[in-house]
Amino acid sequence: MSTAILLENAGVAYRRYAHPRDALLEWVLRRERHVLFHALQGVSLSVQAGDSLGVVGDNGAGKSTFLKMLAGTLPPTQGSCEIRGRRSALLELGTGLQPEFSGVDNARMGLALRGLAHADIERCLPEVLAFAELGEFAHQPVKTYSSGMVVRLVFAVAAVIEPAVLIVDEALSVGDQYFQKKSLDRMRAILGNGATLVFCSHNLYQVREMCRQAVWLEQGRVRMLGDAQAVVDAYQDSVRCRAASPRSLSGVEGKGMGGSSPQLFDVSLNRDLFQTNDLFRLSIRASQGERPLADVHVGIVIRRNDEVQCYGISTLHDGVPMQVVDDGVLAVTFVMDHLPLLSGEYCLEVWLIDSSGVHVYDSRERCCAFRVQQAGQQQGVGMVMLPHRWEEVVDAVAA
Amino acid sequence: MNAATLTLLGQLLRQDLRERYAGTVLGMFWLLAQPLFMLLVYAVVFGEILQLRLGTATDSAQFTAWLFTGLTAFNALAEVLTRAPVLLTERRELLLNSSLPPALLPLLPVGASLVLEGLSVGLLLLWLGLQGQLQPLGVVFYLPFLLLRVVFSLAFAYGLAVLGVFLRDLRQMMPPLLTVLLLVSPIVYPLTVVPETFQAWFEWNPLAQLVQGYRVALLEGQFLWQPFLALLLLASGLLGAALWLFQRLLWRARYVL
Known part of the structure; x- marks a missing residue:
């Protein structure tokens, strides 16, 4: 098996400026005017082709930055980030959608943004529309779509092109149960075809189901990396621990x-x-x-x-x-x-x-x-024990 | 530039043009309707009602063509100058969340300006043809000046696009700046009405030379070599500087988008 994703000590630091013009002045005057913010530091991991990596962590832990770096929209400022093969990312929902244009037009644009040439776009388009199940809405402006229809369209564009590396951020939570299942099935199929999946979700159950490996990010660093079940359990424990320990009472009571x-x-x-x-x-x-x-x-x-x-x-x-x-x-x-x-x-x-x-x-x-x-089985099967009794049959014949 | 990038550029350009007229009744026909309307208004107001004969032209149809040529060049440049400073900020989401190459974006207003100018020049040629004033070599001599206009446009598009991210005031500055530019250049008036003492200043105005090149080519069927070479030198220099600036500043621009 070959390596699909290889990160070596990769990190992303953002420069924060008080005002946009400071970034220009810094260049002209050659004097630092920024504050560095490390969104992600020292991430080293490798994912084999055909494998799946779940990403868990609190809000602001660096998950989005991590995914953007993998998607290639954010170059690492330290270390290296190597991805082999065509990648397709489903990052922020609705990015690049033009609300005045129809679903078909937006699908064309989305496919073009993923590096498809004209002939390939026209070849993929029917499949995208079929998967998104927009029906007659396909030719209506996207601004008339429900949020579920938007996520179907966006997911269809990202998943239909059969990428070598598929990167999915918290997006599926918007769709209905039927589409969630359909998209999870699609991700499984893509995985089955030998592609690599990177999946980030707050739904830890889905992460455990979809991924073999997982990484837990905390404050921009890898807190834990390994088997998805173990990582998700450890993360869940930590969340529980925080939930159980009293939050600072003084802070709550203060004004x-x-x-x-x-x-x-x-x-x-x-x-x-x-x-x-x-x-x-x-x-x-x-x-x-x-x-x-x-x-x-x-x-x-x-x-x-x-x-x-x-x-x-x-x-x-x-x-x-x-x-x-x-x-x-x-x-x-x-x-x-x-x-x-x-x-x-x-x-x-x-x-x-x-x-x-x-x-x-x-x-x-x-x-x-x-x-x-x-x-044991004498307590029954299913979810709960229901109060019950067996009534004696009146006209029973004694055995 | 490979096939996929070309497709993407085509999609972006198509979207860009359609975006302005989305939901309108005339749709893309507005692209043609605007210059057509302008041409007719000039012909009626300046030519027939005010009887203006400011140019070298002698009748009203010629004056209309003279004015229209100048404004065609100016409007194409204005299209680029007004849109360039907001190019990157308007597509912030796309730049941050997709693998869209930022260097494609400045090509959009330039492409749009080419479409607008193409339609305007087409109308002008039609108008000249109807008047029997069509110069056979006019189009041939016009194309090099169009190239100059495009190179200038590219330079401004790349330079202003990246600077506009840092200096948000640029977008507010463009409309008044364009008005000044229109007034200090002999576009709606001929150079001959400018007093002697100021004429030297006006001759140093590259826009005046460019518009002059357009007019001499399209209306008189001649080619002005000297201004062409001088402008080519200037435009290439500007484009080189703008591309360098774009490349140097782009990664910084990401932090403040």
Whole structure:
């Protein structure tokens, strides 16, 4: 197998200027007028052709810079970045789309931007339109499209040309479930044909599904590189850890930013491995902010790792008020004496909402991951144990 | 430049021209309608109503052609000068998020100006033909001056495009600057009406020489060698400097786009 992507100590530093003219003055006067900002430093990795690399990390960790560097739109300012073969990138959604022009015109432009000559463009065009499923909208101006149609068009252009290296940034999240599946299938097919995939998503489940390797970026550096499952788990742990540790209380209570709005600062589960029927206790603490007690509620959702929503309920709908435990600190504990979930991996969503149930003050998504094991088949199969009984048949004949 | 780059340039140029008229009833016909309208208005207002005979021409149709030729050259340059400073900032997203070669962008206003000028000159030739004033060698002698105009345009397009990223004021400066340029050059008036004491200054104006070259070629069917060579030297020098500037400053421009 040959190497498709080779990074050696690659990094990107942006120069920040107070004003655009400073960049010109710097050149004329030969005196530094910028502040360096290292968006990415010292990244060394290699990806074999046909392999797949997931990219995870917080916002601002350098993921976009990393992808732009791979896509060739941002040259590295240190080290080297080598890509073999034609690359096609799906970076920022809607880049280069001209809203006044039709989908067909925009598809032509997109293909031209990816380095296709006229004959190839005309050859690929029907396939792009078929994949994007725009129907009669194909000849309408793009400004009339829904965001889902835009992402279908853009993805179709990026994926149809069968690149050697396909780079996909957080874009698929806009499409509907059907298209997400279709585009993931397409990426799998491209991978199957021997191409290399670089995939960045906040949907860690998709990263784990799509990629064999993953890199976790933190503050512009590689925090971890390796098997996708291990990297995603480690990243998830770190996110959970931050979610569970109380955010600086003084900051929340102060009059500074966010002081007026309630915030979650502790969400903890009594354990992370359960047996079906175990005691399940979730403790939640939040700051009250400057809202009346009756206007702060907690909602929780249990999700299985395949995104199935198992159950959701809130203090608002149960008519339970939160309790004041300290000055400005509210708490509530959710208990299931006999956890009815069957074996599987689950996680929680916790929402801090107002009394209308519409406004969200704060939320934790994909937190408190836990695993449930069941004693055996006698507890049933599926997601939950449902209360049931077997009724005796009245006219049964004694055996 | 390979086939793919040419295709991309063609797509960009097509988009660029269509962009202005997207959604209009006449569409691309506006490209032709504007110079046609201008020609007719000049003919009626200056020729018939005001009876202006400022040029060397003797009748109103000749004056119209004389004025129209000068303005054709000026408008083509103005197209490039007004658009160049915003070229890169307008396509910021594309430059930062796709592999579009930035050096293609300054070619767009130059290409558009060629289309506009081509249509204008076509109309002019038609007009001259109708008047029976068509010079057989006019087009041949016009082409070298068109080349000069394009080289000047390229120089300004590359230079102003990259400088416009740093100096955002440039885009505001262009329209008044063009008005001044129009007034200090013998475009709507002939050089002969300028007082003796100022004439030397006017002769040093490259735009005056260029417009003169256009007029002598198209209207009189003659070729002005001296101004052509002098202007060619100047234009090539400017283009060289502009390309050097573009290359040196482009990577810095990315940081402040």
